[in-house]
Amino acid sequence: DLLDQIEQATEFGPVLPPCPPVGPAPATVWRPKAATLLAVVRLAASFGSATALATELGMNGALTLLATGSAALDQTVRKVLEQIVAEPSLWPAGLPVPDLLYAVDAVKTGSPDRHRTLGAFSEKMRDALEIGTPVVLITPVAGTAPRALRDLNPKVVALKPLDHEQLSVLLDLAYPGQGAADALATLPTDARVSRLDPDRATLALRATDTETAVTAIAEALCPAPVEGAGWAAFPMPDTVRAPLEQMIFDLHAWQDGRISWSDVARGPLLVGPPGSGKTQVARLIGQEAGIAVVAGSVAQWSSESARSSDMIKAMRSAFATAAEQAPALLFLDEIDAFGDRNRKADHNSAYTDFIVTALIDQLDGYHGHEGVIVMAATNHLEKLDRAITRAGRFDRILRLPHPDHTLLPQALRWHLGPDLADTDLTGVAQAALGMSGADIAAAVRAARGRARQAQRALELADLTDA
Known part of the structure; x- marks a missing residue:
């Protein structure tokens, strides 16, 4: 019903006298933007009718956090809602028109009176709260909305995800x-x-x-399946593999409807030296569990701007993207780069305090978001803020060392692929003791280069020399 009403209300009537006909008029082709279509069908599926939408969003004093599920859809959803509330045939007469705000714009950053209950909000948001105007706060994911808004306990309405019918x-x-x-x-x-x-x-x-x-x-x-060795072949100690396999099992069980999301094991914090394969583990979990992987880091989020507000905006976007791609794994690489608020004060302390607090806010707000697991990795556990590593934010801390003598043959086989398939690698594994997975990959590349230069197949001697 809402879809039909929107179509009827947006037909443009004549605004000028028609020109004398000069021949058959060409057919008008309506080519709406894809984002507009997504916004319209998802709004229609979520509310059903204009009356239901107005009742949900337009009552006096209503405070609604509208989660679009996609940062790229926020602007379009707001524009469509602006058209709906301005159209008399869609919005009931006498019902107050809500203020339509982006959630991040409803909160001020760095406000000196943030200690006040309403001191954290923008002037428009504060005015709406004071006079009882209904407010619709548009955000990609409810958990990524600023904490000050979540503390108001707004009614959360998440747009229905796109399905085959839509x-x-x-x-x-x-x-x-x-x-x-x-x-x-x-x-x-x-x-x-x-x-x-x-x-x-x-x-x-x-x-x-x-x-x-x-x-x-x-x-x-439906991207093409990834070729090459998979999860089962990747070398890692049982202390790491067992809890990760439990998480993968839980993800399959949840996707099959056998368990609820609350029973799915949360993501771990992987700790290990450089080159130990932490990033590769995240990719393999995604492949094995059949879920998307969204990766982010401080370096990536701050690459275009050194301003903390821009970095936090990019971080929120990564969390929202993971929700949009759900089921998904959000992988936070080099999480120690956020810093520690308890270290000795220096000229970066204010920046560190701000971004660490923002990360904790995202992790807490995101807790329990159905379909998304947050997993992190670090080379330096001792550099992390203790609030990040406390129980409840990451289920477990898993240590992924360089391969030992029991895992080195498997590590060599992983990087060799089909080469030297029937060769005993025990001897060369002893020579590789102490090497990281990245070192082994470099050695295999060097060995293959030597064989190519000699215009022959790879031999064990090439690998031993490398």
Whole structure:
């Protein structure tokens, strides 16, 4: 109903007298943006009718945290809502029009009166609270909204994720009369359509027909399987493998509906020296569990700006992306780069305090978000703020050392792949004692280079020399 009402309310009537006809008028082709279609079908699926939407968002004093599930969709959802509340045929007369705000803009940073209950908020947000105007706070994920907003206990409304039915409606709107349902029948059954974000949808809907668009959607949502050795072949001690395998088992059980999300083991904190394979472990967990992997780090988030506010904005975006791609693993690499608020004060102390507090806020707000596991890695556990490592933020601290004499043959086999398949690697493994996984990978590359230079197959002597 809401979808039909939006379509009817946005038809443009004549604004000028018609010109005399000079021939058959060309057919008008409506080409809405993919993000607009995503926003409209998900709003329609979530509220059902304009009356239900107005009742949910427009009552006096209503405070709603509207989670779009995608940072790339926030702006479009706000624009669509602005059109709805301004249209008399959609918004009931006499019902107050809510203020539509981005959650991050409703809070001031660095306010001197943040100790006051309302001191953390922007002037517009504070005015709305004081006079009882309904407020809709738009955010990608409820857990990424600023803590000051979450402390107000707003009603959280999460837009329904895109499903096959919504996708069929979306394609019917994008390609009227082209049989979207028949085209969608070719979409693989394991395609997670909820992962169709605005960018992927935009590229797919550049197609001129539904069949080509569905093919593009399938390619975006069902990447080719990764070749090469997998989780079972990766060398790691049982003290690391066992808890990670439990987490993978839980993820499969949750996806099959056998356990609830609250029973899924949380992500660990991996500790190990450089080159021990911590990042590779995260990728392999994603492959084995059949989930997306979203990676981030302080270096990545601060690469475009040294300002703490920009870094935190990039961090929130990574958390939101993981929610959008759920089920997903959010991997925080080199987490020690956040720093420790308890170290000796220096000129960076204020920056460290700000970003560490922001990370803890994200971790706590994200706790329990269905479909997303947060996992981190560090080379220097002693450099982490103790509040980050306390129980409840990461389930376990797992230590991943360099391979010992029992794991070195397996580490060599991992990097050799099909080369030297029938060769006993015990002797060369003894020579490699003390090397990291990265060192072994470099040695294998050097050995292969030597064999290529000699224009022959790789031999054990090449590897021994390397």
